[in-house]
Amino acid sequence: MTYRQFKRQAKLTQEDFCLEMLAAHREDIKAKKQRTAVKNLELIFQATLKVSNQKGFQAMTMRDLSKASGLSIGALYDYFNGKEALLEMIQGAGRRITRRVMRQAVSGGEAPPEKLASAIRAHLYLSEAMQPWFFFSYMEARHLGKVEKQRAKEGELATERHIAEVIKEGKRQGVFAGVDHLLTAAVIKGMLQDWYLKRWKYAKRRVSVERYADFVVGLAQGYCTGGLGPAGAGEARDE
Amino acid sequence: MTYRQFKRQAKLTQEDFCLEMLAAHREDIKAKKQRTAVKNLELIFQATLKVSNQKGFQAMTMRDLSKASGLSIGALYDYFNGKEALLEMIQGAGRRITRRVMRQAVSGGEAPPEKLASAIRAHLYLSEAMQPWFFFSYMEARHLGKVEKQRAKEGELATERHIAEVIKEGKRQGVFAGVDHLLTAAVIKGMLQDWYLKRWKYAKRRVSVERYADFVVGLAQGYCTGGLGPAGAGEARDE
DNA sequence: GTCTATATACGGATAGAC
DNA sequence: GTCTATCCGTATATAGAC
Numbered sequence: 001m002t003y004r005q006f007k008r009q010a011k012l013t014q015e016d017f018c019l020e021m022l023a024a025h026r027e028d029i030k031a032k033k034q035r036t037a038v039k040n041l042e043l044i045f046q047a048t049l050k051v052s053n054q055k056g057f058q059a060m061t062m063r064d065l066s067k068a069s070g071l072s073i074g075a076l077y078d079y080f081n082g083k084e085a086l087l088e089m090i091q092g093a094g095r096r097i098t099r100r101v102m103r104q105a106v107s108g109g110e111a112p113p114e115k116l117a118s119a120i121r122a123h124l125y126l127s128e129a130m131q132p133w134f135f136f137s138y139m140e141a142r143h144l145g146k147v148e149k150q151r152a153k154e155g156e157l158a159t160e161r162h163i164a165e166v167i168k169e170g171k172r173q174g175v176f177a178g179v180d181h182l183l184t185a186a187v188i189k190g191m192l193q194d195w196y197l198k199r200w201k202y203a204k205r206r207v208s209v210e211r212y213a214d215f216v217v218g219l220a221q222g223y224c225t226g227g228l229g230p231a232g233a234g235e236a237r238d239e
Numbered sequence: 240m241t242y243r244q245f246k247r248q249a250k251l252t253q254e255d256f257c258l259e260m261l262a263a264h265r266e267d268i269k270a271k272k273q274r275t276a277v278k279n280l281e282l283i284f285q286a287t288l289k290v291s292n293q294k295g296f297q298a299m300t301m302r303d304l305s306k307a308s309g310l311s312i313g314a315l316y317d318y319f320n321g322k323e324a325l326l327e328m329i330q331g332a333g334r335r336i337t338r339r340v341m342r343q344a345v346s347g348g349e350a351p352p353e354k355l356a357s358a359i360r361a362h363l364y365l366s367e368a369m370q371p372w373f374f375f376s377y378m379e380a381r382h383l384g385k386v387e388k389q390r391a392k393e394g395e396l397a398t399e400r401h402i403a404e405v406i407k408e409g410k411r412q413g414v415f416a417g418v419d420h421l422l423t424a425a426v427i428k429g430m431l432q433d434w435y436l437k438r439w440k441y442a443k444r445r446v447s448v449e450r451y452a453d454f455v456v457g458l459a460q461g462y463c464t465g466g467l468g469p470a471g472a473g474e475a476r477d478e
Numbered sequence: 479g480t481c482t483a484t485a486t487a488c489g490g491a492t493a494g495a496c
Numbered sequence: 497g498t499c500t501a502t503c504c505g506t507a508t509a510t511a512g513a514c
Contacts, residue, residue: 300506300508301507301508320509321508
């Protein structure tokens with residue numbers, strides 16, 4: 001699947017994102033008309049990611065946000081009850097969207113090598129389409145409350161587990177060599193993460209998301225099918 | 240080389256780090272006696288990383304730092320002129336140490352596969368020994384001033400370039416296949432970064448730095464020597 | 479060399495006008 | 497629905513005592 005196809009099929013516009021936020025916080029938001037609410041949420045969302053990804057969420061003041069969004073400080077408080085709530089609103093919405101997309105990506109009945117490729121591509125394309133959110137989400141996870149932080153970690157691990165499961169299944173079927181599926185999934189996750197954390201680097205080098213995806217898929221499939229790994233050299237224990 | 244050997248040979252204690260900071264800021268620091276200066280710098284350094292890696296450098300107040308270090312706010316100002324200066328002092332010292340160690344790591348006259356392994360191991364062992372600093376350095380790079388931020392990026396790219404050069408040399412000598420040396424170096428860098436950014440994950444799974452290093456070295460050498468890569472499929476352009 | 483006390487400024491949040 | 501004006505807490509940084 002190409003990035004173009006993916007983006008058309010998945011609902012990942014800024015508007016979709018704000019609809020997700022609105023649905024989850026309908027009662028708390030003062031604006032009654034959906035059109036108004038979504039319009040302003042888009043302004044807030046955009047401004048938050050812009051300012052926050054430059055100087056950090058903590059360093060972003062309500063005055064900054066007011067200026068960047070065009071809404072007054074008072075109006076902002078009609079959409080969220082303080083900075084912490086704003087952070088959780090944005091984090092939560094993105095997490096739910098990510099989970100939905102990743103679930104769908106590995107739900108098909110493909111063979112392990114293709115399933116592995118699908119998972120890798122889905123995550124890369126998703127993080128390409130929502131890059132500012134992914135960056136934001138990683139960098140600001142520290143500032144979440146205890147409960148929300150736990151959820152963020154869970155989301156993080158879920159993606160990795162998806163990949164590990166596919167590799168494990170491939171080993172069971174005999175199409176993959178005896179690689180360490182946990183460590184392999186971990187480093188693949190690291191490669192996926194590099195795509196959205198180091199955007200500037202890849203942009204400067206004119207590496208497209210598709211070329212990066214081809215590269216990572218090739219490396220992962222090659223490692224899993226080829227006999228590169230130190231087969232049976234002891235696996236990583238979870239917990 | 241094992242982690243133990245590495246740690247003994249390289250000077251990477253907290254005291255060494257603070258000596259580096261002191262040397263670079265000798266005039267600005269009020270304390271004249273070296274013993275006093277280093278002792279307090281250690282308190283400040285330790286407290287900064289501890290509080291900052293929990294809640295973020297921006298969120299850390301001078302009061303927090305005073306409490307965590309045991310020094311009064313007034314005393315803190317005798318060692319650095321405000322938070323921004325403190326940030327740059329810590330970032331700069333770590334960067335200089337990193338550069339020194341990485342240079343040494345690839346300076347030997349080994350063959351490319353071993354040189355590749357040396358570079359990977361050196362970076363992993365270094366980031367293991369100075370994990371709090373590496374995490375801090377990555378997470379707080381945004382809060383640096385323009386000049387310092389540029390230097391941080393440069394340091395980042397320098398490590399990657401070291402790796403890319405080794406791969407390129409290996410290709411020239413015919414011991415490595417026609418892999419894309421820039422993309423390969425980039426994903427290897429991503430794997431190295433995962434080690435210090437996701438410490439909690441690997442700690443939970445009881446993965447030691449040596450096992451992780453063996454894994455990454457195996458993967459990298461396998462990929463470069465084995466014919467996995469899409470040979471000659473067009474390389475990444477720098478800039 | 480290190481501390482306490484304080485000047486000064488800035489941030490989050492709210493009340494109430496429009 | 498949105499804005500302006502303002503309260504109040506807390507932050508940085510400094511002055512000057514010890």
